[in-house]
Amino acid sequence: xxxxxxxxxxxxxxxxFLGSVLVFLLMRVIPGDPTITKLGGTIKDVNPEALAAIRHxxxxxxSIPEQYVSWIADMAxxxxxxxxxxxxxxxxxxxxxxxxxxxxxxxxxxxxxLIAVPASVAGAIxxxxxxxxxxxxxxxxxxxxxxxxxxxLLIIGIGVELEWLPTQGYVSFQRxxxxxxxxxxxxxxxxxxxVAASTMRILxxxxxxxxxxxxxxxxxxxxxxxxxxxxxxELPNASIPAITAAGIIVAHLVGGAVIVxxxxxxxxxxxxxxxxxFQRDYGVLQALVLLAVIVFIVTxxxxxxxxxxxxPRLRTxxxx
Amino acid sequence: xxxxxxxxxADAAAPARADSVGRRLLRRPAAAVSAAVILILIVVTVxxxxxxxxxxxxxxxxxxxxxxxxxxxxxxxxxxxxxLTRVLYGGRTSLLVAFAATTFAMVAGVAWGFTxxxxxxxxxxxxxxxxxxxxxxxxxxxxxxxxxxxxxSTLSMIIILGVLFTxxxxxxxxxxxxxxxxxxxxxxAVSVGASGLRIVAxxxxxxxxxxxxxxxxxxxxxxxxxxxxxxxxxxxVQPPDTSWGTLLQQGYSNLYRSxxxxxxxxxxxxxxxxVLNTLGDNLQKVMDPSRS
Numbered sequence: 001x002x003x004x005x006x007x008x009x010x011x012x013x014x015x016x017f018l019g020s021v022l023v024f025l026l027m028r029v030i031p032g033d034p035t036i037t038k039l040g041g042t043i044k045d046v047n048p049e050a051l052a053a054i055r056h057x058x059x060x061x062x063s064i065p066e067q068y069v070s071w072i073a074d075m076a077x078x079x080x081x082x083x084x085x086x087x088x089x090x091x092x093x094x095x096x097x098x099x100x101x102x103x104x105x106x107x108x109x110x111x112x113x114l115i116a117v118p119a120s121v122a123g124a125i126x127x128x129x130x131x132x133x134x135x136x137x138x139x140x141x142x143x144x145x146x147x148x149x150x151x152x153l154l155i156i157g158i159g160v161e162l163e164w165l166p167t168q169g170y171v172s173f174q175r176x177x178x179x180x181x182x183x184x185x186x187x188x189x190x191x192x193x194x195v196a197a198s199t200m201r202i203l204x205x206x207x208x209x210x211x212x213x214x215x216x217x218x219x220x221x222x223x224x225x226x227x228x229x230x231x232x233x234e235l236p237n238a239s240i241p242a243i244t245a246a247g248i249i250v251a252h253l254v255g256g257a258v259i260v261x262x263x264x265x266x267x268x269x270x271x272x273x274x275x276x277x278f279q280r281d282y283g284v285l286q287a288l289v290l291l292a293v294i295v296f297i298v299t300x301x302x303x304x305x306x307x308x309x310x311x312p313r314l315r316t317x318x319x320x
Numbered sequence: 321x322x323x324x325x326x327x328x329x330a331d332a333a334a335p336a337r338a339d340s341v342g343r344r345l346l347r348r349p350a351a352a353v354s355a356a357v358i359l360i361l362i363v364v365t366v367x368x369x370x371x372x373x374x375x376x377x378x379x380x381x382x383x384x385x386x387x388x389x390x391x392x393x394x395x396x397x398x399x400x401x402x403x404l405t406r407v408l409y410g411g412r413t414s415l416l417v418a419f420a421a422t423t424f425a426m427v428a429g430v431a432w433g434f435t436x437x438x439x440x441x442x443x444x445x446x447x448x449x450x451x452x453x454x455x456x457x458x459x460x461x462x463x464x465x466x467x468x469x470x471x472x473s474t475l476s477m478i479i480i481l482g483v484l485f486t487x488x489x490x491x492x493x494x495x496x497x498x499x500x501x502x503x504x505x506x507x508x509a510v511s512v513g514a515s516g517l518r519i520v521a522x523x524x525x526x527x528x529x530x531x532x533x534x535x536x537x538x539x540x541x542x543x544x545x546x547x548x549x550x551x552x553x554x555x556x557v558q559p560p561d562t563s564w565g566t567l568l569q570q571g572y573s574n575l576y577r578s579x580x581x582x583x584x585x586x587x588x589x590x591x592x593x594x595v596l597n598t599l600g601d602n603l604q605k606v607m608d609p610s611r612s
Contacts, residue, residue, distance in 0.1 A: 015452070015453055019453060019457065022453070026465055026466070027468075027469070029469060140597065140598065141590075141594065144541070144590060144593040145590050145594075146545055146548055146549065146590065146593070147549075148548075148549070148552050148568065148572070148586065149568075149586035149587070149589065149590055152568075152575065152582045152583065152586055153583070153586075156579050160575075160576070251458045251459075254458045254460075254461060255458040255460035255461060258460055258461070258464070258549075258553070259460070259552065259553065262552070262553050273461075274553050274554075274555065277464055277468045278554070278555075280468070282468070285465065285468055289457075289464075292457075293457055293461075296457070296458060
């Protein structure tokens, strides 16, 4: 097991390294000079001395490998670097917006699982044609429906027509917990439907497989209650593919949050990312993208280690 | 009858199999409906000039943000243009980007994956590690980075989306080919001394084509989805070019004046993604019943 964990760790570190090089290089091949934007000029008639000063201040006068090393060293110390556009550091900018995104992601995950798990279990233990057709339909549409379409429909229906919930902006949790949850509910439902659909897509077939497995027949045969069979035997065994799905869910949350935050004008990391692309603020962009890549790789590392514990066969198999 | 030689048997079965994939597919109601819808979508958007009820540029300042009516089935936009017409013309860009980017991803991915499968050892290993690394990035995120690097336009969308979906295609192409490399027909082709290129083109490619087609159908759906997402936040197709994503973006910014403006482009995107997904899933099930 330790060897398995060690091997996965090494792969992950290598992936983070390669990812950071890729992001960094992509930022350097971009045509145009971000420092000219910072000086407020669009043409080349900016003062060369001011330009040199700013380039020096941002560390852009060093060679590319030197820039990379100092960037990574700063990142490792928790310093995300400076915005090329505003006077704030990326740590400050991202810190202001982290709450809105975290709250959205957590709530969307809870909503998604609250829909997916009961629905999948119901579908597996009641082999009812109509019910299963409804569930399949929900999963198919839930995967295909773009998050912005759900968002727009919810804004029109619940926000504008019924006036039940706010449709724009965000109230921070520290200031007003109830108002904060209210402002997060619609975006979280929007994102949660996609999470539910992709989880169901994996959980349902594996529950059906488990339902026909011999150990479930044994459990039923020895007279366990239906509830005990489902809770103790079926769900744990069906959870292996579902944990794999956790990686997919995180991908969904990271990508989906960008769009959902935009739809609901939420000041989160996703909108910060989109703004930084618009403003050509590569300082912010490279830090945010690297963070997202790290979140993503760490998730898949945790998933693989969890799977290694649950299913010993995976440990001996070569890591893909 | 049962004493037919294997060689004859295999010969007769080869064309029959390709034929029956299509037939078995269309026997599934969901797949048949999806295929029909895709065909209709392609015909009405490519032939938009024939099917559209109005000219895409005909403004009508007496009829801004009109709700759906018999004269304007989807309503009108901020300049009184017919929204149905704009959706049909916008579909040209969306489908052009989708098909071009998917073709890019399939060709590059198959070349990449096949090379990795055929050159085992360190070349194959490196190729797959690079694919893994690229796949470790969420698609929308990497898409945003590439847009930042290479700009937003219809052409850059095709290239960026093509690049985005290449690694995943490479992985599937490789695993599909690895299965075929264990087959007897491959051994037979090698043993009669056929050249490497000939084996790939005449034997391996035709046999992996069904699986790759299923994959391509799913990539089409994803490309439409991501293009719409990027265009929706303003970082995809740029006006005056119009795609379903840009229509949705314009509709969204006029949400409080007209509900139908954002809803109809949104529903069309949903429909396109849904039917392509359904077709791709069914294609996979027909070809590989054990995995369904």
